Amino acid sequence: MCGAPETILNLDIQIPNQTRYLRLIGNITELIAKEIDAGDADREALAYNLNLVVTEAVTNAIQYGSPSDDHDRVRIFLSYENCDLCVRVFDHGQGFDLASFGAPQVDELHERGRGLFFIRALMDTVEYRRTECGNVLEMKKRLL
Amino acid sequence: MKVLTEERGGKTILTLKEERLDAHNSGELKDRILKLFEDGCRDVLVDLRNVQFIDSSGLGALLSGHKNAAHRSARFALAGLQPRVRSMFELTRLQRVFEIYSGLQEALSE
Numbered sequence: 732m733c734g735a736p737e738t739i740l741n742l743d744i745q746i747p748n749q750t751r752y753l754r755l756i757g758n759i760t761e762l763i764a765k766e767i768d769a770g771d772a773d774r775e776a777l778a779y780n781l782n783l784v785v786t787e788a789v790t791n792a793i794q795y796g797s798p799s800d801d802h803d804r805v806r807i808f809l810s811y812e813n814c815d816l817c818v819r820v821f822d823h824g825q826g827f828d829l830a831s832f833g834a835p836q837v838d839e840l841h842e843r844g845r846g847l848f849f850i851r852a853l854m855d856t857v858e859y860r861r862t863e864c865g866n867v868l869e870m871k872k873r874l875l
Numbered sequence: 876m877k878v879l880t881e882e883r884g885g886k887t888i889l890t891l892k893e894e895r896l897d898a899h900n901s902g903e904l905k906d907r908i909l910k911l912f913e914d915g916c917r918d919v920l921v922d923l924r925n926v927q928f929i930d931s932s933g934l935g936a937l938l939s940g941h942k943n944a945a946h947r948s949a950r951f952a953l954a955g956l957q958p959r960v961r962s963m964f965e966l967t968r969l970q971r972v973f974e975i976y977s978g979l980q981e982a983l984s985e
Contacts, residue, residue: 750899779959786930790898842935845967
């Protein structure tokens, strides 16, 4: 089992929409994964996977979700409560249909399109929707 | 991007001196690999032993190298994948696509 029920962590970060900040946000999420009381979970694997998931989501927000505005920012909200890890990444782009992205075929050597595959493979639930704060990609994982 | 390029035993070895391969530096890696083939290199080996993290754009840059090599009937191989990095190839089943060696010595002896 994961930690005590009162384990609550909320982190709200905004970064410039530049890929040079991917390392920073990735390192922050790795540190969180290593610090939270995640029960029997493989902490090193959890840290890598969380780093990857956030990196992919923020990359998408930078590349597709900040139309012609160099001063736009990407907001990342991360929470951990009662064994439930939730990451939300907001963007201000036109949005996309999550259902239209299938798993990449190994014999189709496309250079793009594996980011959402990684997110889906490593998290329990993934949703993309419009909110008053922009579009949000919400990714959840239960740590038991 | 910090990269060391050297010739050894008829091969061009590209050693990445970065711990992270993501959307910030994968475009530059893709361009560097393409430049090697354009300059006439026909046997390129990418040493990934220093890379501890790779994302989908990093895999995409290496796939670009693989395709460029195939297009030119050249050779493109990878060596020194760290366990977490290798697991990303396995998750996407790309380990079936690339020629992968455990280390540089093994790759050079081929």
